[in-house]
Amino acid sequence: MLSAAFTCAMRGIDGQIVRVEADSSPGVPGFSIIGLPDRALNEARERVRAAIVNSGFGYPPGRLLVNLAPADVRKAGPGYDLPIALALLATDDQLEGASLSDYVTMGEVALDGTLRAVAGMLPMLIAARAGGFTKVIVPAANLAEATLLDGLEVYAVPTLSDAIAVVIGHGAKWRRRTTPLTIDRAPRRDDGDFADVRGQVLAKRALEIAAAGGHNVLLVGPPGCGKTMLARRLPSILPVMSQSEALDVTKVYSIAGLLGSTPQIITTRPFRSPHHTISQTALVGGGTIPKPGEISLAQHGVLFLDELPEFSRSAIEVMRQPLEEGTVTLSRAAGSFTYPARFTLVASMNPCPCGYRGTRTNDCRCDDAMVDKYVSKLSGPLLDRIDLHVSVSRISFDEMVDAQPAESSTAIRERVDGARDRQQTRLREAGISCNAEIDGADVRTLCALDDSAMDLIRIAMARGALSARAFDRIARVARTIADLAASERITRDHVAEALVYRMVERGARSSAA
8 A cells, every 4th residue: 555744855055845655565564665765765665664563553564665755866864764754554454544745844863762853854844835835843952942933733742653643643742833934033143242342443444345345354463463353243233134044044053953942033133153174065164964063053143263373274275165155055965955154254353473573572483475375275266255454553542441431232233234234225236135146147246346446456456466266256345335335326435335344465575564
């Protein structure tokens, strides 16, 4: 007898509906799973058999075959256990009156029939809703995450027996109806306030521009000048996430299994700060079972790379494509996976290996060859993808003890929000939300420069200081500066300020000049 149930597979960050077809036929007893299952899924044969028997049901006799369709999509993980068990029981007429086709089910079964949580619940439920399903059965341990999405009837059950009770119409006590998602515009988490930062006018202005336009920043300066302090306060001036952005971030953390024991929608922009010993796989994603890396966990937030030259060159160079396109594609034997990587990069570095080149209070012990070797760890193409290069110096004693309060994050964020509103109005037809996402082909129209501004860039390029990619990035930064000034036109003054942030020559050399 043939039966079918429905579940979801993960394809990168998105879920995909999978039809679980089960067939029981006379012959030598056996159990086969086809449809590109991985090793964990093949082991479901033993888990499902023990769970069915220990839950008090009869194990179907004969030759059992389970097909996971579409057959050309690789299936991984133990989350298919529950739909396989239900489909097998339906082949033996043990689910009389059940309508498996009304439900999407997922969950790992223990040998005693208990259901265990599975990762990636939120994106799979989004796929179920998009596929027209309104009822889902999930493990009780996934209840908090499953109810984050509205428009579904969620049955969060603790055991296989309870899941069976639901599909035959006796599971009302497990039903939970989800409510519409709302993004709370409550105060942000404690990331610090720019009011704590004394001096550093140029660096704070650069971070304001970065927040307003989604631009990447490189901070170059000696130890103790405040680079880390500045970077950690960037989230405090970023706009509140939209509903779609919050779902994107929560989906990534769901797949990575980082939502915790009481999952909830992530409404604050991520701030990720990996150590410089991080591997390429941990930074960009991958592994035997591909998982998102730090650049994806920083989606719609900030990725802070402290002491950028100390990271392995292979790890940071692989970020070129994500910085340009906002996604990272991983090709493995198990398939090709695309994860989001639309983040704001804030990197910091010293001007030389000892850190004191160009300072007046400390003697630098590095010769030119050592500085060249240190700076050469960062390639020109990578630096070209960082829009704002900022030289950060140590503040004076008078600035440090100045009683005059510095500008707060709240005041800065008001200007940032105004600039973002202007961008969203202008870029709505292009399907993007900030200036940093403008495609190179659209820069000439969306970031049009007047004659005076164009002459200024022409002079800079004639001196050999800029590449063609840098030209586009200067135009985008100038557009953001104009938005902060509530100007529809990009003028010479806006371009002149944008050029200031490209004049840091290869990071360390500029600080020594």
